[in-house]
Amino acid sequence: MKRVIIIGASYAGLYAVKNFSECKNIEVVLFDKNEYHYIQVESYSFVSTSQNIDDVTINISQYIKSLNKNINFYNEKIDYFDSELNEVITDKNIKYSYDYLIIATGSLTNFPIQVPNxxxxxxxxxxxxxxxxxxxxxxxxxxxxxxxxxxxxxxxxxxxxxxxxxxxxxxxxxxxxxxxxxxxxxxxxxxxxxxxxxxxxxxxxxxxxxxxxxxxxxxxxxxxxxxxxxxxxxxxxxxxxxxxxxxxxxGIKAVTINSNKNHDVNKLNQYIVNQNLKMRNEKNIFVIGDAAEITLNDKYFAPTAQLAIQSGEYVSKYIQNELSFKYTEKFNPKSNGVLISLGGKYGIGLVFNKLFIKGYVAFLLKNFVTYMHKIKFIMK
CATH class of the missing domain: 3.50.50.60 (FAD/NAD(P)-binding domain)
Structure with missing residues (x-):
């Protein structure tokens, strides 16, 4: 049985796990230093007191327990990976081997260094x-x-x-x-x-x-x-x-992990990946979500929840296809549009990047999309 290690219970990481959940021939181990997934797209409603902490978090352990026995969650921080030995090492110096590694460490706020204080x-x-x-x-x-x-x-x-x-x-x-x-x-x-x-x-x-x-x-x-x-x-x-x-x-700054090599990153600290989201010069290491610089046909795709979700689903499919000797097309992200909350029960948006909507309808649609994301990880 092949082992896939995923570092980070981010949007991308959780969707990768979900797509592995029906695989009986792949062992998946998800690592995260936190016990929860933070729904960052709902942060505006939480910090303004419109929602409580339970509305913007998902219990990772509870979700993983609802999946098949080949998927496990370790509430541990990964400090280092070795692409030659195919190992990750925790902050407690415990080693875990992998056949495939998926880095889904997300990003943090990018405080510009040129601005003092x-x-x-x-x-x-x-x-x-x-x-x-x-x-x-x-x-x-x-x-x-x-x-x-x-x-x-x-x-x-x-x-x-x-x-x-x-x-x-x-x-x-x-x-x-x-x-x-x-x-x-x-x-x-x-x-x-x-x-x-x-x-x-x-x-x-x-x-x-x-x-x-x-x-x-x-x-x-x-x-x-x-x-x-x-x-x-x-x-x-x-x-x-x-x-x-x-x-x-x-702005954002991607979270990277120390390793045995100097892997290429861009100015946002994102790992450089190829058209299959593999880390440059690596055959079995993938980077998804905010941690990856995704550029296709010279077009850079800015980090979004949509992009993270699609990248997580893609890499899971790619690995499953490779183990079944099937070909996978290059990653081709698609935008379903954008929905923006503008306070109270008012929103604006573009559906499929064409249809402009505003007001209560946009507010309801945004809430529905967020609800559908959350419900996937609290119910099996």
Whole structure:
């Protein structure tokens, strides 16, 4: 029986496991330092107190136990892999051999090194631990009655927009239902790009801008952050933005693992892979999800949950086909569109990258897609 080791219970890692679940001739071992899968696409609703921690996490052990006996989960951290010996080594110096290795370690917030102090004075939401800190902070703020706060979101991409609008919608609703209240919480977005949702469809951009105006979210766009101190953010156009709390969502940095070789990575720390998602110069090591630089026909595919899911499913199929002496076409990701929550029960989206939708319909569809992801891993 061949053994497949998967490092990381990320979107990509879990979908790879799921696709192996019907295989009786393959042993699969999933490693993760956490006991849970954090549904990052729902982080905006958690940090803004719209959902609780159970809504944005999946118990890995419970799910794995529902699968066949050839699939196991080890709640351990992998510190090293050796591609010559075909081994991974845990932080407790325990070795496990593999026939195939799948790296699905995901990514963390990329705090730009050229901006002094940004990591010290801001917080990301890419991990559950940091998201919990933001959730507790926001929860405490909206219980105040006589204070003024500026919450600055660094980044006008998908994550930043969803966090900002959800917080703003909750604040607006709270003020509307309170007669005597001197609390003032301002939500502010800063980004070096000239528009919100950069590189997305103009219809999404225009609808997002309108929603931000409705929710009184202030934006500083087209000027990059040059420095940060304890209560001020300095921009390249010499604007100074005062803040009490700074949440940074501007980009990702892939999580890599120490190994016996120097494997090629890009500027985002993503491993370079070929058209079959194999690590460069390796025959039995695959990289999926945010940890991989996926470039096909000179087109770079930015990390998304959709891409992670498809890459996990593809690599599982590839390995099964190879063991059955079947050919597998190169990885060819397809986009089903994008759905964006813009606070409250309002959303926008492009279905199959063509049909533009907005309002309650988009909100319902986004919730349905997220629910379908979660239900796959809590029910067999």
């Amino acid at each position: 940004i990591k010290e004075y801001s917080i990301g939401i890419k991990t559950l631990q940091s998201a919990v800190k933001v959730e507790r902070l926001f929860s405490s703020l909206i219980k105040n009655k006589n204070k003024k706060f500026n919450i600055v979101i660094g980044g006008a991409g998908l994550s930043g927009i969803e966090v900002a609008t959800e917080m703003a919608a909750i604040i607006k609703d709270k003020f509307h239902n309170m007669k005597d209240n001197n609390l003032e919480i301002n939500i502010i977005i800063v980004d070096g790009m000239k528009t919100v949702l950069p590189n997305m469809d103009d219809r999404l951009v225009r609808a997002c801008e309108k929603r931000l105006d409705e929710l009184n979210v202030k934006t500083y766009l087209g000027s990059f952050i040059t420095d940060v101190d304890k209560n001020k953010i300095y921009l390249t156009n010499e604007t100074v933005v005062d803040y009490d709390y700074f949440i940074f969502t501007g």
